[in-house]
Amino acid sequence: MQxxxxxxxxxxxxxxxxxxxxxxxLSGAQEPPLWMTSLGDNPTLVxxxxxxxxxxxLEGSLPLLLKxxxxxxxxxxxxxxxDQHYHAHVVLQLDPSLSxxxxxxxxxxxxxxxxxxxxxxxxxxxxxxxxxxxAVTDDDxxxxxxxxxxxxxxxxxxxxxDLAMMFNCYTNALRLPVDPLFKASTAH
Numbered sequence: 166m167q168x169x170x171x172x173x174x175x176x177x178x179x180x181x182x183x184x185x186x187x188x189x190x191l192s193g194a195q196e197p198p199l200w201m202t203s204l205g206d207n208p209t210l211v212x213x214x215x216x217x218x219x220x221x222x223l224e225g226s227l228p229l230l231l232k233x234x235x236x237x238x239x240x241x242x243x244x245x246x247x248d249q250h251y252h253a254h255v256v257l258q259l260d261p262s263l264s265x266x267x268x269x270x271x272x273x274x275x276x277x278x279x280x281x282x283x284x285x286x287x288x289x290x291x292x293x294x295x296x297x298x299x300a301v302t303d304d305d306x307x308x309x310x311x312x313x314x315x316x317x318x319x320x321x322x323x324x325x326x327d328l329a330m331m332f333n334c335y336t337n338a339l340r341l342p343v344d345p346l347f348k349a350s351t352a353h
Contacts (some may be wrong), residue, residue, distance in 0.1 A: 168339045172205025175223045180208035184215045191223060198251065199341055200332065214331075221328040225321045228345035230259045230324045231284050235291045237268065242295035247336040248329065250347040283312040287322055 174185050174197070178283045185205070197205075204211040222232050231277040240248035254267055263278070270276040271285075272292055280288075286308055291303050309319050 169203040169341070170206060171199070171202040172250070175339045178208045181211050182206045183251050184208075184333050187219075188215060195296065198334060199344055200247070203339060203341060210303070214335075215250075217328060221321075224325075225318075227321050227325070231258065231287060233259060234268075234271065234284065234288055236323065236329045236332075238272065238288050238291050239326055240333055241269075242292050243330070243333040243337070245337050246335035247343050248332050249339040250343045252329075255349040273323055279305040282313075283314065286312045287314070290322070291326050293327075294323075295330065307318045 172181060174182060177185060185201065188194065188197050188201060201211060201215065204214055207230060222229065222236075225232075232250050236252040237249060237256055240252055253265060257265065267276070267278045271278050271280070271288060290301070290305055290309060292316060293305065306319065309322070310316075314322065
């Protein structure tokens with residue numbers, strides 16, 4: 166059974182085209198990503214996914230690089246290959262000093278990835294949430310506060326984790342293939 170169909174810009178409704186156009190304008194991409202075109206035949210759903218993505222990733226006070234690292238870490242925990250490569254590609258574009266190998270070892274306590282302690286705490290928290298949200302303790306939240314995250318930023322972090330989980334469920338269920346561009350940038 167075909168699990169999805171792709172809707173091109175030319176085939177899309179006016180509502181879907183507006184979503185595609187906004188994505189391309191804000192991201193600088195030449196075309197919408199596969200996840201978006203796979204939703205394109207449902208204008209209500211593509212708009213909802215995009216609005217949540219825009220609100221969680223492109224708005225707020227947390228740095229985009231940290232948010233994209235969270236998306237990568239959660240996707241890796243959930244073995245969401247499409248999302249893992251997609252967000253690794255974005256992270257490597259945002260911080261060209263990082264290598265894909267470093268990104269893969271970002272949670273290693275002995276790793277040499279040059280990131281702020283607060284970001285490391287947020288990424289470890291994200292991995293724990295992805296693995297078992299019920300296992301996250303008050304101490305985990307306290308640690309986020311201790312390293313400088315405000316209550317509002319912690320909620321923003323939870324929103325990004327939730328966004329990643331939503332996409333992981335969607336892309337894994339449909340078995341969306343990794344875009345060759347993203348696979349090439351994460352080849353090691």
